Amino acid sequence: MAREPAGYQPGDARAQHEQHPAAYVSVEGPVVAVEERLDPDEWAALANRYLSPGATRDYLASAREQLAADITLRMRPEHWSSADFSTFGADLPQDR
Numbered sequence: 001m002a003r004e005p006a007g008y009q010p011g012d013a014r015a016q017h018e019q020h021p022a023a024y025v026s027v028e029g030p031v032v033a034v035e036e037r038l039d040p041d042e043w044a045a046l047a048n049r050y051l052s053p054g055a056t057r058d059y060l061a062s063a064r065e066q067l068a069a070d071i072t073l074r075m076r077p078e079h080w081s082s083a084d085f086s087t088f089g090a091d092l093p094q095d096r
Contacts, residue, residue: 024085029078038072 047056060067 024083026081027075027077027079029076031073031075033072033074035072035074038067038070042072043067 043060044056047059051059
């Protein structure tokens with residue numbers, strides 16, 4: 001049977017952009033499928049979305065065993081919450 005990652009809450013998916021300005025997205029909804037393996041082409045597509053071509057190649061090579069053991073949760077998003085902190089505090093004085 002599939003295992004749940006530490007801190008997992010059913011129907012909860014989060015993404016956080018850590019470069020400045022910070023941005024955050026949280027999505028809630030029902031899990032509609034649990035798959036034991038992710039297709040290698042999908043691994044590459046996901047990695048290419050966030051990494052350079054060289055970093056993608058290195059990541060996929062180094063994480064091959066882990067990726068083979070990972071599961072995929074597919075969900076139907078129902079509620080979105082997002083924050084873009086690029087303007088947060090823009091009206092505050094810069095001198096402290």
